Amino acid sequence: MTSEGSIDRMFSARWSRRRFIGRSLGAGVAIAGLGPLLEACAKATVANVNPFPLGSPQHPVLWPISKDNKPIASGLTPESNATLKIYNYPDYLDIPTAVTNFEKQYKQYNVTVEISTFNDINEALAKLRTGEVDFDLFVPSYDSIGKLVYGNFLLPLTHSYIPNISQVWAQFTNPFYDQQWRYTVPYTIYTTGIGWRSDKVSEDISLRTNPYDVFWDPIYSSKIAVLDDYREAITMVMLRNGITDILTGNAKTLNLVSTQLTDMISKTNPKVNITDYQDIPDGTTNVSQAWSGDMINAQYNMPAGQSPSVLRYWYPKNGKGAVNQDIFVILRAGKNPVLSHLWLNYMLDLKNAKSNAAFTGYQTPHNGIDPNTMVSDGTIPPNLASVVVLPQYFNEGYRELELSPAVDTAWHNVWQQFKAGG
């Protein structure tokens, strides 16, 4: 018996083509009809209660320090012949200058800095959870601290190694998300606004009564983009509607957001990406939701012969927009805790921070940074002064803090619907 014969018997000649297609269609209809059946026996999988506190300015969080995870002692000698491993987003650290200078500064210990990268925080957390990696330092957003503390990934900081914390804005020396800065120091800060090129857009978007409306204006159809980040996009729709509780799980609010996102697709067919720093300067999109740091980078992506003076960025002048930050933490699995502390101190030094910001485009919350100095020292052109994040933004603005699992799931459902085409 040949194998072909076996196969043929399996799909015997009684299965005509017409019958086969008919059965396939029938199976498709049956699959679609499975919904109600499965719904009947479905059960919820998302926990409604957050397993750790969700920090906010109104409810500051003092994270615990477990008995088996004490801070290192003060005054220890840095590790010699060490490789300091940093786990970071791509292009989010000035390797040619910041890293090289750190190695030079501690050359008596023969330090080598090694950078590993991740594309999104979930990928990073999944890798850390394997327990197979021994990174010393990590750059998460502040909405991941709870997971990292409760997952026992972080080493509590020994403050005596980090005197340069005095150089950052006061609200970051005892932040609400990590009271007594037990585990974190600030890294970068950024706002989320709207970017465009004045020579491609005939209006000054900042003069609109509600600049967020531009994302629903058909004159920009197919030439507009929103960030491929569910928190940023949904928050933008909420702020457009004057909803300032950007951590809400209110069904009515999320329905409104969902409807307006779907409406956006039909009116302007937006692209959804995170290449604003490239697409705005090269004209691929005329208007884009944008991060302030990306707009600083945009000036370096202008086509040859064109001036960055045409770049524009809007963020509410009163500071009532989305403002966020990333942080540095030391990982417990790292092998160089002393050097890790020295790195944090090094990066908090204003000179090093400014040098690093010039490379990454992302500002740090240092006392010596303000719009005038950034313009005067050539970090940004005058037309982009609005990208500078001011201290008061962290009092007036809205932060995309960690959501409870149930609320997060509801937000993701809205986002999924949008990404599916509405």
Place this chain on the structure above:
Amino acid sequence: MAEREAARAAPKRPARGVLYPRWLWPAFATPGMLWLALFFLLPLYVVLSIAFGTLDPVFRSPIPVWNPLNWDPSQFQFIFGHLIGDAGFFGPPMLRTFAYVIAASLVALVVGYPVAYFVARFAGRRRVLFLVLLLAPFCVSYMMRMLAWVNLLEVDGLVNHTLGIFGVTPVAWLSGQPITVVLGLVYGYIPYMILPLYAGLDRIDNSLLEAARDLGAGRFSTFRRVTLPMSRPAILTGLLIVSLPMFGDYFTNDLLSGSPRTSMLGNLINTAVSTPGEAAEGAAFVLLLFALLIPPMVYYARSTSRRSMVEA
């Protein structure tokens, strides 16, 4: 009766397995079967266990549930509950996926068939050169080829400049156009169509074509009555080979469109697996896609097995 007796008396042909044990030839399939078990069946079970599994309450990463008795069908409930009706936002990308894949596969066939026909029939001594050229795209990564098109299709890119010569106004190819996605899929996968077509056309016996001509058939008639029917298995193979990866493709769409209006099933899977708490949903989509692709696979297997029987 006498014939039957004679047949009984005739010496019997030596039975198979006289020189080799019966298990020897099937044993050659063992490495393949092990490979299949390790790298297909086992991962498939992992995907099943994730799709029907639970979530880590802190990290919201998937926790596979290995025991089918404890499987949770809520992911499938969510997907099927959102396929049709007012809340059916998964329906349009599903239909879109089928429309794009069918269109792209057919265009690939229409474009690829003449190329394969030319190489198989008329390339002569340059056949090797043409085959190398056909294989050349495989030397460049899919991502790089698509990135090249991003530059070419920009508003002030080479494509619009070229069209401008003929008075065509610049087209915003990259602004969420379905045609760009379909053509991107065609471009990305057309080598996979041409190669099996070439192999099928090259195997057609020239004497059959000559016989058709001798019997009075013209060029077109010979092609329609002999070449085309005999290349049907190659066409099926080509269609299957290009359409299967297209169904799961998300990269082409992300790069050449980026608009929700052109989202495909692959994009839904990609979004789900990269979202905390939704990896199980991504796994459920993978299984759904798998189920949807079984009918064409079965049809192909049935069609080729029937052909083999006829040829035997």
